[in-house]
Amino acid sequence: MQRFDIVINGNDVSGLVLACGLADNFKIAILHDDCFESNIIQSTGFSIVNMDSSDFLRHLQIWNDDIIQFLHFYREIEFWGYDNFGKVVLDNSWLYIKNFGYIVENKVIYQTLWQRIENLPNIVLIRYKFLRDIIINKDEIVFCIDNFYNLSAKLVFIADGINSFLRSQCDTSLFFLDHQNYVLWVNINTEIFHSNIIRVLFHSSGLLVFLPLQDPNVGCVMWLLSFDILQKKLHYSVEQFNAEIISIFYSFFGKCRLQGMRRYFTCNIQWLDKSVISRFVLVGRSSYSIYPLLFGYEINLYLMEIKKILEEILLLGDIESFLLFNSCNVRYKREIFQLLLEIKIIYMLFSGSHRYKKLSYYIKLRSMISKVMRLSNKHFSY
Numbered sequence: 001m002q003r004f005d006i007v008i009n010g011n012d013v014s015g016l017v018l019a020c021g022l023a024d025n026f027k028i029a030i031l032h033d034d035c036f037e038s039n040i041i042q043s044t045g046f047s048i049v050n051m052d053s054s055d056f057l058r059h060l061q062i063w064n065d066d067i068i069q070f071l072h073f074y075r076e077i078e079f080w081g082y083d084n085f086g087k088v089v090l091d092n093s094w095l096y097i098k099n100f101g102y103i104v105e106n107k108v109i110y111q112t113l114w115q116r117i118e119n120l121p122n123i124v125l126i127r128y129k130f131l132r133d134i135i136i137n138k139d140e141i142v143f144c145i146d147n148f149y150n151l152s153a154k155l156v157f158i159a160d161g162i163n164s165f166l167r168s169q170c171d172t173s174l175f176f177l178d179h180q181n182y183v184l185w186v187n188i189n190t191e192i193f194h195s196n197i198i199r200v201l202f203h204s205s206g207l208l209v210f211l212p213l214q215d216p217n218v219g220c221v222m223w224l225l226s227f228d229i230l231q232k233k234l235h236y237s238v239e240q241f242n243a244e245i246i247s248i249f250y251s252f253f254g255k256c257r258l259q260g261m262r263r264y265f266t267c268n269i270q271w272l273d274k275s276v277i278s279r280f281v282l283v284g285r286s287s288y289s290i291y292p293l294l295f296g297y298e299i300n301l302y303l304m305e306i307k308k309i310l311e312e313i314l315l316l317g318d319i320e321s322f323l324l325f326n327s328c329n330v331r332y333k334r335e336i337f338q339l340l341l342e343i344k345i346i347y348m349l350f351s352g353s354h355r356y357k358k359l360s361y362y363i364k365l366r367s368m369i370s371k372v373m374r375l376s377n378k379h380f381s382y
Contacts, residue, residue, distance in 0.1 A: 004029045004124070005319065007143065007153035009166050014284025014302045015159025016113040020060045021310040023120040026319075029151060030117070030125050031143065032160075044263065045185060046211055046220055047109060047299040048074075048198075050101035056307055062116045071102040072214040077198045103211050103296070126151070134169060141279050154319045156280050162268055164286040170277040177269040181206070182230045183295075184223040185263045187213070188245055191254030194219050203248060205229050209295040210249070218259065221245070222295050230264055279323065283309065 005026035008015040019028050049057075049071075057063040077100070079088040091100075117123050126145075133144040142152045158166045167174070194212040201208040207224040225233065233241065238258055245256045271288035275281060284302045294301075313322045 001142070001150040001152055002029075003027075003140075004151060004153045006155045006157065007031060007141070007151070008157045008159055010158065010160025010164070010286070012159040012161045012284045012286065013109060013113065013299065014306055015157055016110075016117065017057075017060065017062065017303065017306050018157060018159070018283065018309065019123055020062055020113070020116050020120065021306065022313065023122045025314065026122065028123045029153065030123060031128060031145070032125070033128055033131070045106050046103050046213075046296050047106055048101060048211070048296040049104050049109075050297075050300050053300045053303045054101060056303055057112075060116070062112050067108070067112055070108045071104055072212070073196060074100055074103055074198050074212055075196045076100075077200065079200045079202075081202050103213065109299075131165075134166075136278055154279065155323065158280055158282045158286045159284050160286055162270070162285045162289045164282070166280070167272075167282060167286050170280050170282070172275075172277055172282075173273045175271050175273065181224050181226060181267045183265045183267060184221075184225055184230055184233055185265065186221050186223075186241075186261075187259040188219055188221055188249075188256045189259050190217050190219060190249070190252075190256050192252070193217060194253065199252060201248065208248065210252075211296065219253075224267075234262055234264070276323070281309075 006022060006028045007030075008019050008028060009031045011030065011032045015030070019030055022028060054063065054071075075091070077090040079090075081087075117125070128145040128149075131143065131145050133142075135142040135144070140152045140154055141156050142150055144150050156166075158164055158170075160166060193216040194210070195216075196212050198212065199210040201210075203223075205223075205225060206229065209222045211220040211222070213219055223233070233244075236244070241262070242257045245258065249256050268289040272282060275283070275287045283305060287305075290298050290301070312325075313319070316322050316325060
């Protein structure tokens with residue numbers, strides 16, 4: 001039987017970053033039941049990585065100067081009502097942070113993680129087809145996989161995503177919040193330069209977020225829609241869809257047109273009542289999911305969680321102390337879900353038509369967005 005200090009089950013971003021941060025001090029195995037490289041190919045969409053998350057990834061040597069060519073800087077966020085009544089502009093001076101950050105393709109994030117892991121001798125990648133058994137002993141957990149190959153670890157991090165298999169083996173309750181919405185995801189070409197500004201529009205049919213991409217005339221649009229409206233948008237012809245996009249964004253970008261396919265994702269909100277069970281610790285999307293309600297910004301919350309775990313393990317010095325004293329960010333996760341409720345409430349309020357009501361909640365929106373930004377920055381310090 002092969003023995004490790006830590007096993008990370010799954011290849012979610014949280015688990016891979018955690019492996020990179022612990023590799024200098026522990027012998028680590030990453031278990032995954034599919035091809036690691038396929039995650040790079042299948043990873044679609046973009047993430048908004050703030051400057052403190054970027055510094056954290058550089059600190060772990062996951063990001064380096066070579067990745068700069070793939071990073072696209074954004075300088076401002078604007079919030080607009082559907083009728084263009086009221087506007088909130090957020091920039092780095094207003095939020096008292098040194099800069100906003102970058103918009104990055106998710107496949108680039110996976111590529112850099114893969115390259116870093118390949119260069120760390122203390123990390124072993126183990127691909128398996130069948131997980132035959134899990135034996136939980138007093139001082140270790142034993143995995144029996146495939147053709148009677150066994151391995152053990154003192155600590156197991158579960159990082160196999162939203163539909164976690166290993167989570168179902170743990171004594172914990174999973175809670176769901178039915179958001180009853182989907183996100184339609186498209187790229188568009190614009191007639192006028194996007195000026196590296198993220199724009200959020202409270203449209204009558206649903207919330208829209210425009211992410212500026214590296215090409216000054218291309219952006220990614222994420223549209224929060226009910227199921228019925230989503231089906232109508234998916235069945236529009238290209239000409240019909242272009243006409244609607246133009247009607248929404250004409251004052252910002254002039255004439256716009258669809259680029260590529262229309263894709264959609266289910267809004268997933270779920271969380272656990274506890275994240276540490278015996279020698280299992282659930283991290284990232286296995287522990288809680290808010291995808292895609294923060295429209296790419298959620299990666300900073302996951303990285304903040306990993307940063308906190310790394311600090312606790314390295315400060316305490318050994319795995320047993322971590323299991324004994326680890327608080328697993330209870331207060332932090334409570335803040336996240338309070339934030340989610342605020343997002344839903346503000347979205348519902350903006351769906352109304354009363355201008356004075358809208359104006360009052362534009363003010364509340366500033367406070368909520370500031371909380372998001374500062375929450376994901378205050379835990380990053382070296």
